[in-house]
Amino acid sequence: MTTTPRLPEKTERRWLRAVAAVFWFLLPFLLVGAVWELTIRAGWVSSASLPAPSTILRKAWDLSVREGVLWEHLGRSFYRLSIGYALAMGSGLLFGSLLAMNRALREMFSPILSLLISVPTIAWVPVFLITMGLGDSTVIAAVFLGGFFAITYNTIRGIEMVEPSTIRAARTMGARGARLFVSVLLPASSVSVLTGLRLGIGYSWRALVGGEMLSAMVRWGIGKMIYQARFWNDVVAMFVGLLVIGLTGFLLDRLLIRQLERATIERWGMVSER
Amino acid sequence: MTQNIIEIHGVSKQYGKGNRSVVALKDVDLRFHRGEFAVLIGPSGCGKSTMLYLIAGFESPTHGRILLDGNEIREPGPNRGFVFQDYVLFPWKTVLGNVMFGLRRTGVPHREAKQTALQFIEMVHLRGFEHAFPHTLSGGMKQRVGIARALAYDPEVLLMDEPFGALDAQTRKLMQQETAEIWKETGKTVVFVTHSVIEATYLADRVIVMTARPGRVKGIIDVDLPRPRQYTEDHYLHIRQDILGLLEEEIRQSALGTTSTLTP
Amino acid sequence: MRGRRWILPILLVAGFLGLWELAAHLGWLNPSLMSSPSRIADALWKTHVRRLPERSILLTHIGVSLQRVFLAGMIGTGSGVLIGILMGTSRVVYRLFDPIVTLLMPIPGIAQAPLFIVWLGFGDPTIITVGAIASFFPIAFNTAAGVRSVDGQLVRAARLMGVSPAGCLPRVYLPSAAGHIMAGVKLGWARCWRTVIAVEFVAAASWGLGYMIWDASEYIRSGVVFGGILLLMLVYFAMERVVLEGVERLTVRRWGMIQS
Numbered sequence: 001m002t003t004t005p006r007l008p009e010k011t012e013r014r015w016l017r018a019v020a021a022v023f024w025f026l027l028p029f030l031l032v033g034a035v036w037e038l039t040i041r042a043g044w045v046s047s048a049s050l051p052a053p054s055t056i057l058r059k060a061w062d063l064s065v066r067e068g069v070l071w072e073h074l075g076r077s078f079y080r081l082s083i084g085y086a087l088a089m090g091s092g093l094l095f096g097s098l099l100a101m102n103r104a105l106r107e108m109f110s111p112i113l114s115l116l117i118s119v120p121t122i123a124w125v126p127v128f129l130i131t132m133g134l135g136d137s138t139v140i141a142a143v144f145l146g147g148f149f150a151i152t153y154n155t156i157r158g159i160e161m162v163e164p165s166t167i168r169a170a171r172t173m174g175a176r177g178a179r180l181f182v183s184v185l186l187p188a189s190s191v192s193v194l195t196g197l198r199l200g201i202g203y204s205w206r207a208l209v210g211g212e213m214l215s216a217m218v219r220w221g222i223g224k225m226i227y228q229a230r231f232w233n234d235v236v237a238m239f240v241g242l243l244v245i246g247l248t249g250f251l252l253d254r255l256l257i258r259q260l261e262r263a264t265i266e267r268w269g270m271v272s273e274r
Numbered sequence: 275m276t277q278n279i280i281e282i283h284g285v286s287k288q289y290g291k292g293n294r295s296v297v298a299l300k301d302v303d304l305r306f307h308r309g310e311f312a313v314l315i316g317p318s319g320c321g322k323s324t325m326l327y328l329i330a331g332f333e334s335p336t337h338g339r340i341l342l343d344g345n346e347i348r349e350p351g352p353n354r355g356f357v358f359q360d361y362v363l364f365p366w367k368t369v370l371g372n373v374m375f376g377l378r379r380t381g382v383p384h385r386e387a388k389q390t391a392l393q394f395i396e397m398v399h400l401r402g403f404e405h406a407f408p409h410t411l412s413g414g415m416k417q418r419v420g421i422a423r424a425l426a427y428d429p430e431v432l433l434m435d436e437p438f439g440a441l442d443a444q445t446r447k448l449m450q451q452e453t454a455e456i457w458k459e460t461g462k463t464v465v466f467v468t469h470s471v472i473e474a475t476y477l478a479d480r481v482i483v484m485t486a487r488p489g490r491v492k493g494i495i496d497v498d499l500p501r502p503r504q505y506t507e508d509h510y511l512h513i514r515q516d517i518l519g520l521l522e523e524e525i526r527q528s529a530l531g532t533t534s535t536l537t538p
Numbered sequence: 539m540r541g542r543r544w545i546l547p548i549l550l551v552a553g554f555l556g557l558w559e560l561a562a563h564l565g566w567l568n569p570s571l572m573s574s575p576s577r578i579a580d581a582l583w584k585t586h587v588r589r590l591p592e593r594s595i596l597l598t599h600i601g602v603s604l605q606r607v608f609l610a611g612m613i614g615t616g617s618g619v620l621i622g623i624l625m626g627t628s629r630v631v632y633r634l635f636d637p638i639v640t641l642l643m644p645i646p647g648i649a650q651a652p653l654f655i656v657w658l659g660f661g662d663p664t665i666i667t668v669g670a671i672a673s674f675f676p677i678a679f680n681t682a683a684g685v686r687s688v689d690g691q692l693v694r695a696a697r698l699m700g701v702s703p704a705g706c707l708p709r710v711y712l713p714s715a716a717g718h719i720m721a722g723v724k725l726g727w728a729r730c731w732r733t734v735i736a737v738e739f740v741a742a743a744s745w746g747l748g749y750m751i752w753d754a755s756e757y758i759r760s761g762v763v764f765g766g767i768l769l770l771m772l773v774y775f776a777m778e779r780v781v782l783e784g785v786e787r788l789t790v791r792r793w794g795m796i797q798s
Contacts (some may be wrong), residue, residue: 028634028642049657064329118774119767120732122648122747126755161588168332173376173427174352183375187366206646210736213648223649230652238653242645249644262718268365269409 053238056243059236070244076220077208080136084143085204089197092148096155097195101181106156121203121209123144127246128139135218146207147200158189191266198257205249222248236245279431279463285338286488287324292359292448297488298324302338304482304491306431309465311457313478315517316473317528321489322467326433329465330356341429352380355424355462357434361416363408369395369419374439376427394422397456414445421453422467423459434466438473450476454502472519475514483520486528493520552615556670563663571735594779596750602774604654605735606662607777610669611730615723622681622722626715632682643675647733649742664741665734671734673726680722684715706710731774747773 009147033053039045041050047055061143073107128138143268162185170184186193226241283302289296298321301329306312316321327333328340342354350356353377362438363372366385373394395404398418408416417437424432434453438446450473457464457477469476474481475497483492495516499509625632647668652663688711696710697703711721738748747766754762 024633025637027636031634032638116437118778119770120735122732122736123751123770125761125766126739127767130758130760130763160553163362165358165360165362167365168330168350169356169358169364170375170671171350172330172332172352172354172356173423174379175375179379184364190366193668202644205644209646210648213652214739226649226652233656235653235656237654242649242653245649246641246643246645253644260607264366268407270365270707 001086030176033047037099039092049235051239055236056239060240063237063240070240073220073222073225073247074244077212077222080139080212081143081204084140084208085147085201087140087144088147088151088200090206091144092151092194092196092200093155095148096152097159097181097186099152100159106117115151117149117153121207122214125211125214128211129215134216138215139208139221140219142207142211145207150203151193152198154192154199155189158196161192162188166185167248178253190268191270193259194261194265197260198253200248201252203244205252209245219221238240275414277307278305279308279343280304280436280465281341281519283323283341285328285335285340286335287321287328287333291357295458299335300488300490302489302491306463309461309463310479310515311466311477313466313468313474313481315468315474315481315521316484316486316489316519317486317491317525318469319387319487319528320484320524323435323485325484325489326356326435326465326467329431330354330429330433352376352427353430355427355429355432357417357420357424357432359436359439361413361420361440363405363419363423365408368405369400369406369411370508372408372419373423373426376423377422377436380427382427383505390452391422391426395419397459398422398452399513412445413441416450417441417449425456425462432462432464434464436467439468444472453477458501463477470503471514471517474517475510481517481529483517483524486524492524552612553620553689556609556613556616558611559666563658563667567752573596574766575628584755596769599745599747599750600769602745604773605729606665606669606746606778607731607734608740610666610734611673611727613666613670614673614726616669616796618677618722618726619681619719621674621687622678625678625682625708626643626685627711634680636682639675639679643679644792645734647672648736648740651737655741660741660743665746668737668741669730669734673730676729677719679721680718684718684722685711687718688714729775731777735770756776 037053040047051059059209074125101108121142123139125142128141132138132141165182165187166182170180175184208221209223209226212218212221213227218224222241223242226238226245229235229237229241282302285299285302286297286300289298298319302325314325316443323404326334328335329342329347331347331354334348334367344529364375370388370391373391377390382390387511392404395401400415400418400422403411403415407420411419420437436450437453441449454477466474466477478497481495481497483495484490485492495513497513499507499513503510549760554627581661621635650668650671651664654667658664658667692710692714692778695707734746735748735751738746741751742752747769751763751770752765754760754766
């Protein structure tokens with residue numbers, strides 16, 4: 001009649017699973033990389049236009065270990081990302097909560113939000129360039145905008161979708177007002193909120209790269225690195241940059257958001273919307 | 275201290291307006307006595323759950339008043355405990371966290387709340403599961419947490435809305451027995467909604483039979499059998515028949531519109 | 539059931555047009571013998587515009603952007619659906635492509651632009667290519683998911699009624715996955731739109747809504763900049779309402795596969 005709560009998986013098995021997952025993930029890259037390398041070596045495609053993986057990797061090594069330049073670029077990018085995203089997270093959660101709780105505000109702002117969302121974030125950059133100058137602030141503003149909408153929208157949706165019975169249960173136990181909101185509504189909307197955070201960081205990262213490319217006074221940054229590489233016709237550097245962008249975007253999702261999910265909704269058995 | 279802890283005066287509840295309106299309850303007058311175990315029973319749609327929601331304060335009556343201890347009920351509050359059919363536990367809190375929730379909301383300091391919560395967890399036989407998350411528990415266990423949670427902050431009345439409807443037959447029987455024990459131990463006033471006559475006869479001091487929609491009180495049957503009760507004893511079966519008698523006509527009425535969910 | 543018959547042809551035509559266009563740009567086709575779809579459309583457009591009393595610069599900008607979005611979207615849709623189907627039906631293909639798609643998807647179009655500028659120069663080829671890539675990913679992804687989620691029972695039922703394994707594809711898989719594909723197409727076109735505008739910022743030589751906005755910002759003509767953004771909103775809404783929802787209504791909603 002009684003069931004025991006699930007035991008945590010044995011540590012060895014978890015390690016094995018992690019290693020297997022990494023292997024399966026890397027395999028396609030290794031395969032594609034090998035084919036690619038061979039094609040270049042065989043001379044079927046000119047290596048001037050399409051560099052071989054080995055060349056790209058060597059350049060990556062140069063940029064990161066030998067010159068350390070890559071880290072400078074990344075560091076600067078992360079600095080802007082953190083500020084912009086933190087702002088987006090804070091204001092997105094706040095604004096989203098306010099809108100979810102207050103019908104008047106919601107009806108006032110919803111149409112404006114829908115309209116603003118339809119504009120690609122990058123299109124705002126010229127506006128920022130004119131009003132905020134050509135440096136860091138523009139990029140941070142772009143990062144902020146990228147994340148803000150996704151987080152706001154998903155927060156509103158999450159709170160709206162909380163079951164009425166959950167709210168009733170909380171109220172009958174004496175929770176009301178701010179208490180009700182913080183200790184019940186927010187945790188109950190975790191699934192949507194986390195989706196918003198995940199989408200937000202993706203958009204923010206992309207906005208970062210774009211913003212860096214367009215801001216003339218910005219010297220350092222992964223987006224700028226790619227942009228500048230064009231003036232030297234340094235295709236290899238571009239490839240390195242693109243791979244770094246892709247990899248970072250991927251890691252931000254898997255390491256950051258996924259871990260957050262693990263600690264919250266997966267632990268609580270609130271299955272994701274995947 | 276009044277004898278009648280809950281008084282229901284001329285209560286009606288209507289949903290919607292005009293042609294599309296549904297009258298769930300019409301002119302209901304009831305008194306619940308302090309410390310009794312009252313059961314509301316009736317065909318589907320008779321408004322028994324609505325009645326419970328009104329007492330809980332989740333909704334307001336369209337006409338009439340409901341008094342708890344002489345004060346009119348307007349909102350939900352910690353002087354009533356509610357047990358839902360689908361448990362409605364907070365998935366982000368452990369069993370302990372869930373049971374402590376009401377206590378903390380009513381201002382009880384952490385350490386004391388924890389102690390009290392542990393006692394109630396013990397009472398519902400869930401010792402050892404304090405730090406488990408609800409999604410790892412079975413249905414019966416979840417409902418025990420639900421009961422513990424509702425009792426922990428010492429409400430005046432315990433409201434139970436078909437609490438065992440989602441459980442299998444075996445677990446259900448067990449929960450009925452345990453509920454009877456808990457009631458004996460705590461002496462709370464309980465208003466219990468069900469559509470199982472067996473369940474009603476086993477648990478109740480009084481069974482209030484309601485009519486098909488719009489819901490009214492059809493009849494009240496006193497169950498003065500000694501406790502603990504036996505499901506198969508003569509007198510018990512007798513009372514079951516009485517209740518069924520009242521209900522049959524209502525079931526037929528309600529079956530004309532909806533399918534009956536009554537289990538004799 | 540008439541709707542079902544023409545979703546596949548539409549996709550095939552899109553894919554075909556897309557490949558044709560690509561071939562023309564890569565120089566595989568003899569220009570005197572075979573024109574490309576875009577050149578045809580361009581010629582049509584030029585004549586149309588020349589016929590108007592005033593040649594509206596604004597409309598030209600918008601038109602050029604839309605043209606690019608349309609082309610890029612068609613290529614992306616065609617190839618996305620094809621690859622998506624491959625990914626969905628074959629576990630091997632899926633395992634091969636999924637990690638790559640996952641890694642490449644977060645790379646913004648604008649970051650790919652410098653590379654393509656080196657390869658293809660400024661202007662249409664780069665813009666359309668990057669736009670196509672941007673729309674490709676969500677469409678491939680969603681199509682694969684849709685095909686994979688097809689209820690095995692439906693396939694079995696069809697096989698029992700005498701449909702060959704290959705015949706299942708247009709008759710069972712595609713219609714069932716239509717909801718997912720539609721979602722992917724919506725995402726894909728939205729992405730295509732955003733990317734084209736963004737790439738126009740850096741890669742357009744003279745025409746395009748993105749070019750217009752960027753150029754204006756370099757001369758600090760904020761009126762044009764803001765006006766441009768407003769236009770972006772309007773055009774996007776028109777695009778969404780008219781084109782996408784129209785297609786949806788005619789196909790997937792009629793089949794009751796999405797709530798309207």
